[in-house]
Amino acid sequence: MNLTSEDKRLLEDLCQQHGVSADKVLKLLDTVRDYEFKERRTGVYDALRGILKSKPGAGA
Numbered sequence: 001m002n003l004t005s006e007d008k009r010l011l012e013d014l015c016q017q018h019g020v021s022a023d024k025v026l027k028l029l030d031t032v033r034d035y036e037f038k039e040r041r042t043g044v045y046d047a048l049r050g051i052l053k054s055k056p057g058a059g060a
Contacts, residue, residue, distance in 0.1 A: 023050050027051045 003011065008022075015022040030052055035044040 001033070017050055021056055023056075024051055024054070 011025065014020075014021045015025055028048060031044070031047050031051060035041045035047070
């Protein structure tokens with residue numbers, strides 16, 4: 001996902017305030033975007049669930 005440096009800083013600040021991993025948020029957004037234009041979105045929830053269950057720093 002292409003974010004400006006200001007957007008990245010804002011995302012990181014918000015994630016830090018709420019105890020959420022900015023990397024995971026970016027992975028979740030990228031995954032949703034990948035499935036956005038598919039005719040069938042089969043597997044999107046499994047993909048999102050996998051990201052949420054992954055350990056910090058894991059390449060899920």
